[in-house]
Amino acid sequence: xxxxxxxxxxxxxxxxxxxxxxxxxxxxxxxxxxxxxxxxxxxxxxxxxxxxxxxxxxxxxxxxxxxxxxxxxxxxxxxxxxxxxxxxxxxxxxxxxxxxxxxxxxxxxxxxxxxxxxxxxxxxxxxxxxxxxxxxxxxxxxxxxxxxxxxxxxxxxxxxxxxxxxxxxxxxxxxxxxxxxxxxxxxxxxxxxxxxxxxxxxxxxxxxxxxxxxxxxxxxxxxxxxxxxxxxxxxxxxxxxxxxxxxxxxxxxxxxxxxxxxxxxxxxxxxxxxxxxxxxxxxxxxxxxxxxxxxxxxxxxxxxxxxxxxxxxxxxxxxxxxxxxxxxxxxxxxxxxxxxxxxxxxxxxxxxxxxxxxxxxxxxxxxxx
Amino acid sequence: xxxxxxxxxxxxxxxxxxxxxxxxxxxxxxxxxxxxxxxxxxxxxxxxxxxxxxxxxxxxxxxxxxxxxxxxxxxxxxxxxxxxxxxxxxxxxxxxxxxxxxxxxxxxxxxxxxxxxxxxxxxxxxxxxxxxxxxxxxxxxxxx
Amino acid sequence: xxxxxxxxxxxxxxxxxxxxxxxxxxxxxxxxxxxxxxxxxxxxxxxxxxxxxxxxxxxxxxxxxxxxxxxxxxxxxxxxxxxxxxxxxxxxxxxx
Numbered sequence: 001x002x003x004x005x006x007x008x009x010x011x012x013x014x015x016x017x018x019x020x021x022x023x024x025x026x027x028x029x030x031x032x033x034x035x036x037x038x039x040x041x042x043x044x045x046x047x048x049x050x051x052x053x054x055x056x057x058x059x060x061x062x063x064x065x066x067x068x069x070x071x072x073x074x075x076x077x078x079x080x081x082x083x084x085x086x087x088x089x090x091x092x093x094x095x096x097x098x099x100x101x102x103x104x105x106x107x108x109x110x111x112x113x114x115x116x117x118x119x120x121x122x123x124x125x126x127x128x129x130x131x132x133x134x135x136x137x138x139x140x141x142x143x144x145x146x147x148x149x150x151x152x153x154x155x156x157x158x159x160x161x162x163x164x165x166x167x168x169x170x171x172x173x174x175x176x177x178x179x180x181x182x183x184x185x186x187x188x189x190x191x192x193x194x195x196x197x198x199x200x201x202x203x204x205x206x207x208x209x210x211x212x213x214x215x216x217x218x219x220x221x222x223x224x225x226x227x228x229x230x231x232x233x234x235x236x237x238x239x240x241x242x243x244x245x246x247x248x249x250x251x252x253x254x255x256x257x258x259x260x261x262x263x264x265x266x267x268x269x270x271x272x273x274x275x276x277x278x279x280x281x282x283x284x285x286x287x288x289x290x291x292x293x294x295x296x297x298x299x300x301x302x303x304x305x306x307x308x309x310x311x312x313x314x315x316x317x318x319x320x321x322x323x324x325x326x327x328x329x330x331x332x333x334x335x336x337x338x339x340x341x342x343x344x345x346x347x348x349x350x351x352x353x354x355x356x357x358x359x360x361x362x363x364x365x366x367x368x369x
Numbered sequence: 370x371x372x373x374x375x376x377x378x379x380x381x382x383x384x385x386x387x388x389x390x391x392x393x394x395x396x397x398x399x400x401x402x403x404x405x406x407x408x409x410x411x412x413x414x415x416x417x418x419x420x421x422x423x424x425x426x427x428x429x430x431x432x433x434x435x436x437x438x439x440x441x442x443x444x445x446x447x448x449x450x451x452x453x454x455x456x457x458x459x460x461x462x463x464x465x466x467x468x469x470x471x472x473x474x475x476x477x478x479x480x481x482x483x484x485x486x487x488x489x490x491x492x493x494x495x496x497x498x499x500x501x502x503x504x505x506x507x508x509x510x511x512x513x
Numbered sequence: 514x515x516x517x518x519x520x521x522x523x524x525x526x527x528x529x530x531x532x533x534x535x536x537x538x539x540x541x542x543x544x545x546x547x548x549x550x551x552x553x554x555x556x557x558x559x560x561x562x563x564x565x566x567x568x569x570x571x572x573x574x575x576x577x578x579x580x581x582x583x584x585x586x587x588x589x590x591x592x593x594x595x596x597x598x599x600x601x602x603x604x605x606x607x608x609x
Contacts, residue, residue, distance in 0.1 A: 057569035060589035083398060146603070150589045159594050211474045213425045232450055289595055292563030301398050302443060302452055304427075313427050315443060315454075330428045338478035368482070 005033075010353065015118035015126075017357050018068065018111065019364030023345060032353075035345040039337065039364045047369055051327040055081060055155070055294040058327075063151045065329065066366045068111060071104045072307040073329065074153040076314040079234065080303045081155035081288070084296050084318055090282045093157035094235045099170075099273050100140065100152055102266040106177065107136040108308035108361070109263045113184070115358035116256055120197060125187055132180060139173050142166055155294060157284030171274055178267050181260070189257060198252040202344055202356035209250065212340045216310025216332050218360055221258040222250030228306040240269055252359040293322045309333055309361055331366035377401060377451045380421060384453075388413050394451070402454045410457050411467055414442065418472050422446040423453060426469075429479035431487055436461050438487060442469070459489065468493035550604075551593055553580045557600035564592040564601060 005026040012021055020040025025032045045065050050058045062077045063070050075097060082089060110133035117125035137148060143162050144152045152159050188194050204214065209224045219226060225244050229237040245261050247254045288294055298320040304313050310332030317326040344356050381392035381401060388409040393402045405413055417423035428443040438459045445452045459466055468491040470477040477496065483489055484497035491497045553564070553573075564573045564580060572585040573592065582592075582601075593601040 053569065056567050056591070056595075059591060060569050060587060063589075086397070146590050147588045149587075151591070154591070154594065159590060210424060213427070213473075213475050226447065231447075284594065286595070291561070292566030292595065299395075299398060300400075300402065300454070302400050302428075302454060304445075304452075311427070313443070315428055315430065315441070326430075326432060328428065328430045334478070335475050338475065 012354055012357055013118070016115055016354050017362045017364065018115070019362070021357070021362065021364055023353065025345070027350070030349070032346050032348075032350060035342045037337065037341050037345070039367045044365065047328045050077075050329075051324055054322045055296055055324065056289070056292065056322070058324075059151050059154055063149055065369060066331065066363060068108050068361075068363050069104075069307045069309070069312060069331065069366065070149070071100050071153060072305050072312045074151055075101060075235075076303050076305050076312060076329065077316075077327075078153050078155045079305070080301050080314050080316040081294070081296055083301045083303065084299050084316070085155075085288045086297075087156055087285055087287050090157055090280065090285060091278045092161070092280045093283050093285075095273050095277050096143075096158045096162060096283065097153050098235050098237070099270060100143065100158075102269050102273075103136055103140050103143075105266050105308055106263055107133050107140070109259045110136065112256065112259055112358070112361045113188070115361065116198075116252070116355070119354035119358040120194070122188075122194070125184070128180075128184070128187070132177065135173065136177070139170060142169060154284070156286055156288065157282075159284070161281065161283045167274060167277070170270070174267055174270055174274075178264075181263065184260065189260065195253060198256070198355065198359075200251055201352050202252045202255075202348060202359050204250040204340070204344065206250075208340060208343070212338075213335045214310065214332075214340070215335075216307070217258040217262060218250060218255055218336065219310065220244075221247045221254040223247055226311075228304050228311050232304060234305065236273075240272060252355055255359045295320065295322050296324070307332055309336075309363070329369045331363070331369055333361075333363050333366045334369075336360050337362060337364075337367045376449050380449065380451075380453075383416075383421070384413065387416050392453075399450070400452055400454055403456070405455050405457050407457045407459060407466060410442075410455065411469055411472070413455060414444070414469055414472050417444055417446075417453060422448045424473075426473035426476055426479075427452065429476060429483070431483045431489065433461075433487070434458075438464065438489060440466070440483075440489075464489040466491055468497075470494055550582050550584070550586050551588070551590065551601050552582060552604070554600045554602055555579060557598050559598055559600070561597065564596060567591050567595050 005028055007024050007026055010023045022038040022040065023035055025035040045061050050061060053061065059077070062073050065073045110129045113129035114126055114133060117129060141148050143166055144150060145160055204218065204222055206222050206224060209219045209222050215226055223246060227242060230242050243265055247258060288296070296318040298318055300317040302313065302315050304311055312332060313330050315326065315328045316324060319325050341360070345353055348356055377394045381394045384390065384392040384403055388405060390403055390405050395402065423444040423446040425445045426442065427445050430441045432439045438461060440457050440459065442455045443452055444455065464487065466489060468476065468480055470480065470493065477494055480491040480494045481496045484491065490499050558580060560578065565575065569589070570585050570587055572583050574581050574583055590603065593603060
């Protein structure tokens with residue numbers, strides 16, 4: 001069989017996709033045809049590695065499964081174990097968990113803005129978003145009192161309590177970030193150039209969203225409103241009211257705007273936590289831990305959490321011992337990264353590949369969890 | 370969407386009437402588990418898709434268990450908060466199954482992954498074609 | 514000098530990096546690059562061996578009846594949380 005057209009290979013920079021991705025495609029009459037996306041071997045830890053170890057040994061490894069969704073993975077693992085053991089988590093720990101989850105959501109928003117700005121070569125937005133992302137990550141490290149990759153959300157509660165001076169720091173930083181959102185609005189969303197460049201590009205239809213099971217901001221921007229925090233509330237999300245805005249099409253502009261509006265929600269949730277945090281000292285329930293091991297009761301549990309990109313799920317089976325029988329995580333990036341991504345790339349021109357890849361917030365290390 | 374327990378009860382009853390398998394509704398862990406024979410699986414998934422609104426395939430996994438493969442499908446619906454976990458077994462000696470990609474489009478990706486790890490061929494999925502069908506043994510060099 | 518640094522920090526919102534007397538800069542870098550390891554406090558330790566079982570990278574070794582945390586440690590601090598006697602401290606200097 002003779003090929004009519006040569007096959008091109010394109011590797012977007014790591015500033016645009018947060019990992020190793022290679023796209024190969026053909027060009028016919030200036031349009032991309034037959035694209036195929038290869039995800040590089042960025043994966044360090046997978047579900048199979050977690051399943052081979054004991055529960056207590058797997059706790060630090062779960063944090064290293066993804067760099068953007070690490071707290072979501074920790075929360076999934078911890079809550080699955082707690083559900084099987086019917087462990088009661090202290091109220092303080094629930095508040096601290098939600099605080100860390102929302103802070104990581106804010107950090108992911110700035111990373112997404114960094115990706116989009118890199119794709120569009122908007123240097124100002126790129127440096128602002130990178131510094132703000134580092135700022136939020138330093139705040140997370142300050143709350144944890146330890147490394148960024150050390151686990152904070154562990155089965156039974158959280159690893160340590162948070163000092164009151166750290167809470168004061170969180171309040172100051174959140175106030176600063178909220179004022180910066182206005183600057184981002186004037187730099188990006190009210191910028192006519194940004195709007196012209198991103199509207200009408202990288203559109204995902206509502207039918208494709210439901211067909212491929214896309215969730216998160218990419219789906220909400222297409223008016224398919226499904227948020228696990230609202231529909232199946234966990235931790236303290238049943239006490240919090242989340243806003244639901246309406247968007248027209250899931251194009252690049254709407255996806256970024258959706259994330260920006262959800263950051264306003266996250267800031268409100270963090271303020272709620274700071275004002276309602278219980279005055280207790282117990283931050284972990286050590287039930288289930290004995291002699292340095294964690295035994296989990298027999299059963300199978302399926303947990304769903306709202307991650308940075310959408311619905312993150314975990315299936316865990318246990319036989320009553322200190323090792324799991326089966327653990328499987330699935331990231332929301334998986335549903336976008338397959339056939340849908342190839343379709344998106346094929347539908348848009350070569351100039352827009354970077355923009356489309358940045359807007360769906362690909363995290364290649366999460367694809368084969 | 371509230372977790373109304375009676376809906377889960379009706380669903381378990383429906384599953385039993387349709388394929389004759391017991392659907393176990395676990396109220397504390399909030400899930401419905403069904404062990405299905407491989408011949409009835411696509412019929413069950415289609416029934417859940419059309420009649421009960423289980424439009425989303427959240428997870429599909431394959432594990433080795435002795436001389437069999439256990440394939441797990443986790444489905445969710447926007448109407449009912451309880452997910453359905455359907456499991457079926459395949460013998461290792463006959464690693465062939467039907468694709469569910471015509472019901473859930475995203476299943477093609479999962480099946481491709483399972484094919485690359487375990488070699489299970491999903492009939493109907495163009496990416497999981499057996500090696501010998503893709504590369505038929507011919508007498509001489511193939512014509513290009 | 515320190516006051517000027519703090520003033521700059523508030524005006525420009527940049528972190529002022531300080532060195533203390535021993536020149537220990539572990540708090541000036543990201544903590545994952547810090548040189549401080551957790552350490553076992555011998556006076557509180559009852560040699561139950563839980564930390565050895567908890568550690569996912571086998572960084573806790575028993576040497577002549579004492580437990581020592583080696584350089585293999587990834588600073589996950591699970592041993593500190595789950596030690597029943599709270600005999601593990603986060604920084605090496607405090608343990609000695």
